[in-house]
Amino acid sequence: MSTSESQAVENLSPAAADSGKKHNYLQIKNVSKQFGDFTAVDDVSVNIHQGEIFALLGASGCGKSTLLRMLGGFDLPTKGQILLDGEDLGNQPPYARPINMMFQSYALFPHMTVEKNIAFGLQQDRVPKSQIADRVCEMLKLVQMERFAKRKPHQLSGGQQQRVALARSLVKSPKLLLLDEPLGALDKKLRTQVQLEIVDIIERLGVTCVMVTHDQEEAMTMASRIAVMNAGEIMQVGEPDLVYEQPNCRFSAEFIGSVNMLEGSLNEDHPDWASITCPDLNADLYVGHGLTGSQGMPCALAVRPEKISVSAGEPQREHNKFQGVVEDIAYLGSHSVYHVRLPSGFIVMANAMNASRHSDRFTWGDSLWLSWDDDAVVVLTS
Amino acid sequence: MIAKLRTLLPGKHWAITGIPYLWLLLFFAIPFAIVLKISFAEAQIAMPPFSDIVDFDGEVWNLTLNFLNYMYLLEDDLYVDAYLSSAGVAFKSTLLCLAIGYPMAYAIARMQPSTRNIFLMLVILPSWTSFLIRIYAWIGIIKNNGLLNNLLMGMGVIDEPLKILHTELAIYIGIVYAYLPFMILPLYTTLVKLDDRLLEAASDLGASPIRTFFTVTLPLSKPGIIAGSMLVFIPAVGEFVIPELLGGSEALMIGKILWQEFFNNRDWPVASAVAIVMLFLLLIPIMIFHNSEANALENK
Numbered sequence: 185m186s187t188s189e190s191q192a193v194e195n196l197s198p199a200a201a202d203s204g205k206k207h208n209y210l211q212i213k214n215v216s217k218q219f220g221d222f223t224a225v226d227d228v229s230v231n232i233h234q235g236e237i238f239a240l241l242g243a244s245g246c247g248k249s250t251l252l253r254m255l256g257g258f259d260l261p262t263k264g265q266i267l268l269d270g271e272d273l274g275n276q277p278p279y280a281r282p283i284n285m286m287f288q289s290y291a292l293f294p295h296m297t298v299e300k301n302i303a304f305g306l307q308q309d310r311v312p313k314s315q316i317a318d319r320v321c322e323m324l325k326l327v328q329m330e331r332f333a334k335r336k337p338h339q340l341s342g343g344q345q346q347r348v349a350l351a352r353s354l355v356k357s358p359k360l361l362l363l364d365e366p367l368g369a370l371d372k373k374l375r376t377q378v379q380l381e382i383v384d385i386i387e388r389l390g391v392t393c394v395m396v397t398h399d400q401e402e403a404m405t406m407a408s409r410i411a412v413m414n415a416g417e418i419m420q421v422g423e424p425d426l427v428y429e430q431p432n433c434r435f436s437a438e439f440i441g442s443v444n445m446l447e448g449s450l451n452e453d454h455p456d457w458a459s460i461t462c463p464d465l466n467a468d469l470y471v472g473h474g475l476t477g478s479q480g481m482p483c484a485l486a487v488r489p490e491k492i493s494v495s496a497g498e499p500q501r502e503h504n505k506f507q508g509v510v511e512d513i514a515y516l517g518s519h520s521v522y523h524v525r526l527p528s529g530f531i532v533m534a535n536a537m538n539a540s541r542h543s544d545r546f547t548w549g550d551s552l553w554l555s556w557d558d559d560a561v562v563v564l565t566s
Numbered sequence: 567m568i569a570k571l572r573t574l575l576p577g578k579h580w581a582i583t584g585i586p587y588l589w590l591l592l593f594f595a596i597p598f599a600i601v602l603k604i605s606f607a608e609a610q611i612a613m614p615p616f617s618d619i620v621d622f623d624g625e626v627w628n629l630t631l632n633f634l635n636y637m638y639l640l641e642d643d644l645y646v647d648a649y650l651s652s653a654g655v656a657f658k659s660t661l662l663c664l665a666i667g668y669p670m671a672y673a674i675a676r677m678q679p680s681t682r683n684i685f686l687m688l689v690i691l692p693s694w695t696s697f698l699i700r701i702y703a704w705i706g707i708i709k710n711n712g713l714l715n716n717l718l719m720g721m722g723v724i725d726e727p728l729k730i731l732h733t734e735l736a737i738y739i740g741i742v743y744a745y746l747p748f749m750i751l752p753l754y755t756t757l758v759k760l761d762d763r764l765l766e767a768a769s770d771l772g773a774s775p776i777r778t779f780f781t782v783t784l785p786l787s788k789p790g791i792i793a794g795s796m797l798v799f800i801p802a803v804g805e806f807v808i809p810e811l812l813g814g815s816e817a818l819m820i821g822k823i824l825w826q827e828f829f830n831n832r833d834w835p836v837a838s839a840v841a842i843v844m845l846f847l848l849l850i851p852i853m854i855f856h857n858s859e860a861n862a863l864e865n866k
Binding site: 292294 | 763764766767768769772773774777785786
């Protein structure tokens with residue numbers, strides 16, 4: 185926990201590193217939330233930079249939604265503090281916070297037109313009527329929904345409702361925008377398109393945004409930084425590529441993407457290389473960097489399937505090559521995932537691009553070679 | 567396979583939809599036709615106490631429609647006054663039921679599902695006793711030496727009994743008491759369906775709880791308000807037992823007039839005309855109700 189915290193502060197995203205943007209715009213300090221005996225959020229601390237899109241990623245029940253609800257003011261922390269732009273949000277009710285939320289299933293008011301839904305927030309602030317009309321117009325334009333201003337929510341498609349919900353949550357120019365599973369209700373095809381649209385709109389307005397999602401692809405596409413959550417705790421915070429390529433623990437390695445996990449123990453440790461003995465592999469694993477640890481120290485090894493090359497003949501390299509037999513094939517169009525059984529019985533997943541249309545691909549029972557670069561493996565010592 | 571066979575069997579579908587139609591025909595359309603017929607007849611001292619509107623003189627059938635009964639209703643202020651005062655009493659009772667029932671329905675809808683059912687039960691339970699007995703019970707409570715007066719005098723709050731029985735107040739007490747469940751239940755069903763996230767969204771957008779109530783909760787419970795109001799207003803207009811038992815002799819309600827015309831004056835044609843006019847007057851709110859239901863369905 186404490187290591188990922190310190191990482192969080194140091195790992196500034198390029199967007200937030202711009203001059204004038206505050207790094208500690210939203211400060212979540214040792215926040216816990218208890219429901220009876222159940223600890224939904226357990227001593228979470230994280231700083232969110234101004235203007236970034238920050239994703240809380242985790243499986244359902246990991247506490248990410250509770251954390252978001254505490255930011256919105258719908259639940260109050262049992263312990264800890266939340267500061268927005270230096271100001272303690274304390275026990276402020278949702279209607280007093282300069283924070284707006286886009287709800288999971290949008291929660292559009294069914295008895296109001298699109299226009300009135302968007303105007304609602306401004307009316308609560310007693311903004312003059314003419315200004316409301318202008319602002320609503322502006323928002324409708326931003327989300328390209330001008331033509332639907334007079335419709336009721338039930339007359340819109342899911343994607344259109346989503347745009348209205350976005351416009352409604354942005355109309356008051358909130359200091360912080362919260363997105364709760366923003367695209368959960370859309371089908372996959374539409375989702376990828378809308379993801380980039382939302383990011384575009386949010387970045388254009390420069391609003392700071394915290395989103396909650398269980399979909400790692402969504403988090404990686406949209407967010408500038410990701411916090412991986414498990415059982416109420418933040419396991420790792422970082423930019424998408426860092427979390428993917430440099431997982432700091434088994435959980436984040438396994439949660440994001442697919443990964444081959446091997447158990448082993450440190451054999452030789454040198455300043456610029458190390459070797460690890462692995463009972464599942466018939467040769468020592470070679471790592472292209474030194475490790476800090478003593479001989480025999482147990483460690484977990486994470487190798488992503490796409491880092492492994494598959495070949496029929498023996499690869500021209502000294503280390504990290506293993507022979508196996510194809511056990512299963514998942515054909516995914518752009519690439520195939522081979523499940524290869526090693527002599528030890530361990531099954532390794534390896535991806536191969538289907539670069540040509542009619543190449544002779546491996547089939548069940550084929551014998552092949554797996555190999556990977558010296559820096560392909562992430563060694564997790566904790 | 568069975569489903570396929572079923573579609574081949576004729577009449578099954580009609581047998582099911584036919585039952586309510588048959589019911590309506592037997593217990594609404596035919597009695598209505600009889601009452602309508604009597605309303606066009608003339609009163610006679612005979613058995614039955616009205617003339618035939620159709621007679622056969624050997625060659626042709628003659629239909630004699632007598633509109634005098636309807637004219638009579640307009641001529642005598644008694645009837646117009648009774649209609650107006652009935653509508654007035656029903657309207658005020660409906661408002662009272664709404665004012666009392668809404669907070670109750672809201673509170674029940676916001677409860678934990680387990681406690682909810684207990685409270686709903688408490689709302690419905692009194693209707694398991696006979697309506698008449700419950701109204702009689704109110705006499706025992708509000709009469710001069712009844713429970714309420716004895717209690718208040720015993721506590722020294724009042725020196726002499728409050729006159730409640732046989733006043734307008736007693737009629738309101740009776741109607742509100744008897745019809746409150748009909749207001750609460752439809753309100754409850756709309757309020758319990760209200761999505762919490764809409765209230766959270768309103769709060770999130772800056773609406774205080776009171777503003778949220780008036781801008782979100784209240785408009786969304788409109789179908790329940792209309793349904794509940796109709797269920798109270800319509801039977802309250804024609805209410806006979808409550809004004810008869812609890813109200814004074816001066817209480818002017820169309821239900822009482824109807825009774826008097828039928829049983830005291832034995833003027834069945836005028837009584838029938840009173841009933842027919844009441845029915846048509848009540849059609850107006852029923853149409854409004856129906857319209858709003860249709861709109862609500864459309865907006866689903």
